[in-house]
Amino acid sequence: MSLKSRFFKKSWQLSNDDKRLAAVREDEDPELLSALPDLAARDPSPAVRLAALQRINSEPFWLDARLRESDPDILSHADRFLLRVVTVPDPAADEVAPEQEAQLQAARQQWLERIESTEMLRALAVDAHQVALRKQALARIHAQGFLGDCYAREPDAELAAGLLQRINQTSTLERLHHHLKKSSKHKAQAVQARLQAIRSAQGHYDAELASAERLVDQAEALARGKHLDEREAKLDELRAAWSELENVQDTLQARFAGALSIIEAAMAREVVAGASVDGAAEETPGIASPMGPIADAIRARLRHPSKAVQPQKLLAEWDRGWNSLKQVTAADEEVKADVLPFLKELQDQVQRQLEGSRKSEAEAASGAQAEPVDQAAFNDDLDQLSRLLEAGELAQANERWRTLRKTLKSIPARQRPSAVSGRLQRLEGRLKELRDYQHWSHNKQRDELIERVEALPGSGQHPDAITAALKEARAEWQRLEKLEILPGDKRKFAAPGGQWRRFQDACSAAFDLARPYFEKRQSVQEETLSELERFIESGLEKAADESAASKDLTPIMRSARQAIRRLDELPPKARGAAAGKLRELMNRISERLDRAFEKVEAEKRRLIDQAKRLGDEPELKSAIDRAKGLQADWKKAGQGRRRTDQTLWKEFRAQIDPLFERLDGERKEREQAHQAVFKEIEGLCARAEALSELDDEELMDAGNRMQEISDGIAALHPKPQGLVKRFERARTRFGDRQSEIRKKREAQATEQLQDAVLAVQAAFARRLEGQGFDSTLDKEDLAARPDFLPDALKDTLQRLEDEAMTDDRLRALSQTHLESARQVAVELEFLSGLDSPKEEQRRRMDFQVRRLADRMSQGGQKPDLGSELAELESRWFGSLPLPPDEFDAIAARVDRARSVVKQMMGIA
Numbered sequence: 001m002s003l004k005s006r007f008f009k010k011s012w013q014l015s016n017d018d019k020r021l022a023a024v025r026e027d028e029d030p031e032l033l034s035a036l037p038d039l040a041a042r043d044p045s046p047a048v049r050l051a052a053l054q055r056i057n058s059e060p061f062w063l064d065a066r067l068r069e070s071d072p073d074i075l076s077h078a079d080r081f082l083l084r085v086v087t088v089p090d091p092a093a094d095e096v097a098p099e100q101e102a103q104l105q106a107a108r109q110q111w112l113e114r115i116e117s118t119e120m121l122r123a124l125a126v127d128a129h130q131v132a133l134r135k136q137a138l139a140r141i142h143a144q145g146f147l148g149d150c151y152a153r154e155p156d157a158e159l160a161a162g163l164l165q166r167i168n169q170t171s172t173l174e175r176l177h178h179h180l181k182k183s184s185k186h187k188a189q190a191v192q193a194r195l196q197a198i199r200s201a202q203g204h205y206d207a208e209l210a211s212a213e214r215l216v217d218q219a220e221a222l223a224r225g226k227h228l229d230e231r232e233a234k235l236d237e238l239r240a241a242w243s244e245l246e247n248v249q250d251t252l253q254a255r256f257a258g259a260l261s262i263i264e265a266a267m268a269r270e271v272v273a274g275a276s277v278d279g280a281a282e283e284t285p286g287i288a289s290p291m292g293p294i295a296d297a298i299r300a301r302l303r304h305p306s307k308a309v310q311p312q313k314l315l316a317e318w319d320r321g322w323n324s325l326k327q328v329t330a331a332d333e334e335v336k337a338d339v340l341p342f343l344k345e346l347q348d349q350v351q352r353q354l355e356g357s358r359k360s361e362a363e364a365a366s367g368a369q370a371e372p373v374d375q376a377a378f379n380d381d382l383d384q385l386s387r388l389l390e391a392g393e394l395a396q397a398n399e400r401w402r403t404l405r406k407t408l409k410s411i412p413a414r415q416r417p418s419a420v421s422g423r424l425q426r427l428e429g430r431l432k433e434l435r436d437y438q439h440w441s442h443n444k445q446r447d448e449l450i451e452r453v454e455a456l457p458g459s460g461q462h463p464d465a466i467t468a469a470l471k472e473a474r475a476e477w478q479r480l481e482k483l484e485i486l487p488g489d490k491r492k493f494a495a496p497g498g499q500w501r502r503f504q505d506a507c508s509a510a511f512d513l514a515r516p517y518f519e520k521r522q523s524v525q526e527e528t529l530s531e532l533e534r535f536i537e538s539g540l541e542k543a544a545d546e547s548a549a550s551k552d553l554t555p556i557m558r559s560a561r562q563a564i565r566r567l568d569e570l571p572p573k574a575r576g577a578a579a580g581k582l583r584e585l586m587n588r589i590s591e592r593l594d595r596a597f598e599k600v601e602a603e604k605r606r607l608i609d610q611a612k613r614l615g616d617e618p619e620l621k622s623a624i625d626r627a628k629g630l631q632a633d634w635k636k637a638g639q640g641r642r643r644t645d646q647t648l649w650k651e652f653r654a655q656i657d658p659l660f661e662r663l664d665g666e667r668k669e670r671e672q673a674h675q676a677v678f679k680e681i682e683g684l685c686a687r688a689e690a691l692s693e694l695d696d697e698e699l700m701d702a703g704n705r706m707q708e709i710s711d712g713i714a715a716l717h718p719k720p721q722g723l724v725k726r727f728e729r730a731r732t733r734f735g736d737r738q739s740e741i742r743k744k745r746e747a748q749a750t751e752q753l754q755d756a757v758l759a760v761q762a763a764f765a766r767r768l769e770g771q772g773f774d775s776t777l778d779k780e781d782l783a784a785r786p787d788f789l790p791d792a793l794k795d796t797l798q799r800l801e802d803e804a805m806t807d808d809r810l811r812a813l814s815q816t817h818l819e820s821a822r823q824v825a826v827e828l829e830f831l832s833g834l835d836s837p838k839e840e841q842r843r844r845m846d847f848q849v850r851r852l853a854d855r856m857s858q859g860g861q862k863p864d865l866g867s868e869l870a871e872l873e874s875r876w877f878g879s880l881p882l883p884p885d886e887f888d889a890i891a892a893r894v895d896r897a898r899s900v901v902k903q904m905m906g907i908a
Contacts, residue, residue, distance in 0.1 A: 016558060017045040024051040037061065046071040047565070053077070059085050063107040066114075082111060083120060087127035105132065112136050116465060118472065122146060131156045142448060144169040145441060148176045152187070160187070164194055169444070171437055173198070181217070212252045215241055219259035235263055264297040289331035294321045295339040298346070311349040318343065378404070378420045382427065389430050395483075401431055442480045446499055449473050453506040456513070463514035470507055477503060525571045529578065532563060532570065536581045543588040550596035550638065557589045600640040604648045607634055611655035620662055627656040677716050681723045684709050688730035696741050699734070706734055739906075753790075754895065757880065760793055761891075763800050764814065764881035768807055790877045800881075814883045821879040821886075823847075825893040828872055831865070832900035837893075869901050 012023035012032050023032065024039060040052035040061055050073060053065055059082070066078035086108060112133060115121055124137035125146075138150060138159070147167055154160040167173060173195040180188035196210060219238050222231060242256060298314050318339075325332060381404055388397035404424055408416060453473050456466050481495065495503075539556045542548050564582045567575045607630050614630075617623035634652065639645060688709045691702050713719065713727055799805050799813070826844045829836045830851075836844045876894055881887075 012039070017048065018561060020045065020048050021051055024048055024055065040065065041068075046074060050074050050077060057081070059104065060107075063104070063111060066111050067107065079115070079117075079120065082108070083123060086130065086133055087123060088129075105130070108133060109136055116469070118476075125150055126153070131159055135159050135162075138163060143445065144172045145445075148172040151191075152176060152180060152184075161190070164190055167194065168198060170195060170198060171441065211241075212245055212249070212256075215245075216252050216255050216259070219256055219263070223259040223262040231263065231267070235260070264300060267293065267297070289329065289335045290325070291318075291321055291332055291335045291339075294318055295335050295342075298339060298342050311346040315343065315346050315350065375417045375420060378408075378417065382420065382423050385427055389427065389434060392434070397431055397434075401428060439484060442484060443496070443499065445480060446477065446495055446503065449476055450499070450503050450506055453503065453510055456506075456510040463517035466510055466514045470510055473503075474507070522571065525569060529570050529574050532578055533581075535559065535563070536585050539585045540588065543585065543592055548592070550593055550600075553589050553592055553596075557586060557593070560586050560589070596638075597640040597644075600638045601644055601648065603637040604634060604640070604645075604652070607637070608648065608652050608655065611652055614655065614659060620659070623659050627659050630656065674718055677718065678720055678723065681713055681716055681719060681727075684713050685723055685727045685730060688727055688734070692730050692733040692737060696737075699737055700741060702734075703738075706731060756793060757877070757891070760796055760800070761881055761884075761887050763797075764810065765884045767800060767810055768884070770807070790874065793877050793880065795878070796880050810881070811883075814881050817879040817882055818886055820875065821882055821890050821894075824872055824876045824879060825890050825897070828876075828894055828897035828901065831868060831872070832897040832904070834897050834900060865901065865905055869898070869905070873898070 010023070010029065010031065012020050012027060012029070012035070014020055014023075020039075020043070023029075024036070036052045036056050040049050040056060041064070043049050043052065046069075049065070049069070050071070053061055053074070054077070062078045062081045062085075065074055066082065069075060069078070108130075109132070112124065113136075115124075118141075121137050121140055125134055125141055128134045128137065134154070134156075138147070141147065144167055147163055148169075151160055151163040151167065154163060167176075173191055177188055177191045177195065180191060192210075215238060218234075222234055222238070238260075294317060298318065322332075322336075381400065385397055385400045385404065388400060401424075405428075408421065408424065453470065456469055459466075461469070477495070539560065542553065542556060560582050564579060564586075567579060570578055611627070611630055614623045614627055617626065630652075634649075640648075688706060691699070691706055691709070694702055710727075710731065713724075799810070805813075822840065823843065826836050826840050827847055830844060830847060882890060
């Protein structure tokens with residue numbers, strides 16, 4: 001710790017809020033950076049806590065602050081940060097552990113429960129990249145139109161299905177179905193099913209109308225080029241299904257006929273194109289004319305007339321097909337003669353249209369001379385009006401409609417294009433329909449607003465929250481009014497009078513509930529204003545008192561700064577005047593503090609002059625004592641301006657630091673006295689290193705000697721870190737060698753045991769071959785050393801020695817042991833993490849399920865690895881002997897797995 005840190009606190013540890021705030025925002029002190037979490041949670045100043053949170057800028061800290069804090073500014077910053085985190089995925093963000101992610105998810109859900117802003121809820125419902133957050137936000141939203149929009153864009157199938165079940169408004173479902181037919185066929189079908197279910201429940205569902213709409217959609221899809229390979233079959237199916245319908249709307253009839261005409265024309269063009277390619281070939285008897293399909297299409301169009309029939313277009317298709325023939329055949333002439341009456345009928349229609357046009361032109365010429373009507377421009381404007389209506393832009397569509405109607409009325413009645421007038425009239429009906437739908441939809445939203453406002457008195461919310469909710473409701477009401485009142489409308493209000501009165505009564509009832517709180521707050525604000533005025537008056541008197549010290553003025557300055565940040569606790573009308581008086585008070589105190597700072601700086605310069613003369617002192621001790629006295633006087637002098645104070649401190653230290661450096665010589669002398677201790681410790685380290693290199697037998701018996709060396713080093717002081725590490729290395733080496741020796745002995749014992757197992761199995765094999773029992777058992781006199789063997793092997797030896805055990809009984813016994821040995825092998829392989837053979841997968845799966853059930857029944861306690869290994873080894877020895885043809889494979893699996901488990905335990 002430096003001298004400066006002994007006498008001065010860090011800037012972020014000061015009691016002054018402004019200084020702490022500046023330090024938290026700008027300083028790069030490592031201690032400050034490590035203390036930021038504590039400052040963010042416990043600093044008394046909300047501004048400092050907010051600055052610390054902004055420097056940390058991490059989701060866990062913002063979540064903690066949002067759930068713990070009450071300061072509005074911190075809550076607002078936290079909401080903005082968290083909304084950005086959960087709606088905008090950061091690909092550069094670090095991966096989070098599953099446990100931490102679960103904690104974050106729970107905190108996010110708690111945060112979402114506290115959100116009252118409709119805009120934030122809707123943003124989360126649309127853009128949150130976690131399904132759980134979107135689901136939680138959508139659960140608090142009841143607007144049918146918004147739920148429909150969310151259903152259209154929701155990627156999660158389960159959440160989308162739940163949203164659809166919450167939509168009960170038929171107009172919303174109709175809009176969704178129209179919108180989704182082009183983007184998502186699956187969702188469109190689900191919406192249609194939901195709409196039909198609602199209509200059926202209401203008794204309004206028309207099955208024939210639904211069938212007609214479905215057939216029209218299929219015909220239009222076929223006209224757009226879908227199902228080209230099976231177009232003819234699809235066309236026949238559509239015609240047959242359509243003929244079964246009895247009462248079909250004219251609009252659907254026209255759409256269906258138009259789609260069929262497009263399909264037939266496309267098929268005719270393909271036939272003509274194919275005929276033109278093969279036209280150069282010679283005429284072949286029996287080949288039908290390529291003009292036949294075109295003639296059939298003309299007949300079909302004339303037999304089923306509709307508004308889509310265009311004589312000029314049909315004649316043009318016939319002419320293009322006839323002119324494309326390279327050689328006219330007898331079949332072509334026969335088709336022409338057959339279709340000639342239909343062609344004449346088409347020509348008569350074209351002639352009648354021409355005569356009608358000439359008559360209209362003559363009538364226009366006989367009347368007043370006027371400029372010709374630009375019907376193409378009208379059609380463009382009508383197309384734009386139609387697009388605006390389809391997009392739901394009612395304001396722009398209404399303005400465009402008024403302009404077109406005004407322009408059309410400016411044209412003489414005889415010159416007005418009937419097609420334009422009719423289409424404008426139909427679009428006017430569509431506009432009225434959309435406005436009626438909008439009015440109905442907005443009335444539903446107004447009813448929801450009224451219900452929300454009526455629920456406020458019993459919600460138990462804070463009065464400020466009730467007031468904010470009332471403001472939000474009134475703003476939403478005004479927004480709906482602006483959406484409905486379009487330019488040119490004579491009415492001033494869109495909402496029905498009764499609905500408006502209900503809304504006003506609900507708002508009045510909610511505000512009357514909060515009124516006592518506001519009256520009490522006004523009383524508290526007035527009392528706070530009185531206290532502030534008394535504080536300002538007292539502060540001005542203290543500032544005018546020349547005898548007041550700077551330490552008495554500094555708390556007043558601090559309180560004034562806190563008061564100017566808390567002006568919201570005063571009556572709104574008095575805040576401006578109070579701020580002016582507080583600034584006047586702070587200016588006067590600042591002038592007094594400036595004079596006090598100058599006095600402090602003069603005193604510290606005097607101390608620097610005295611420190612410069614310390615170098616002339618003959619005795620170091622006297623100079624050190626005087627230097628310490630000057631340091632005490634420096635502390636008593638007080639604090640000046642921060643930057644000037646730092647400069648003077650550096651100059652003061654430059655004079656006294658050389659004196660303290662001379663003290664280092666004395667420290668060096670003390671270090672020489674420690675060298676003897678260091679040498680003794682070094683000798684003990686050498687003895688420890690020698691012990692770690694002894695032979696195996698001596699090393700296993702040298703534990704007490706190593707402990708004596710350790711006790712001797714512990715009694716010596718001081719101990720250099722390097723020698724301590726050297727001794728620790730020697731002791732570690734000593735311990736490692738002891739462990740290696742124990743492992744080697746363990747390996748030898750294991751090898752002997754494996755030899756015993758092989759010997760027992762070999763004895764069993766000899767018994768099966770008709771040979772007698774050999775007590776030597778392959779180099780190991782096991783019969784004479786019964787204590788060497790485990791109990792299970794002892795039992796096996798006794799059975800092999802028993803002459804009453806026949807070969808058949810031994811063979812049956814080995815078959816009985818085979819299942820147990822396989823089970824032991826599987827469990828050992830599971831314990832070691834090795835794979836089991838394919839034929840043992842079922843056995844291993846059953847064991848895992850059984851093991852999991854046992855652990856769950858025991859409260860999740862994990863068994864000891866060594867105990868499991870010992871139990872499995874005992875079972876392995878008890879499973880001997882095995883059939884000779886099975887033993888080698890199972891023994892190899894057991895040995896390999898047992899070796900891995902011992903390595904895991906550190907004993908192999």
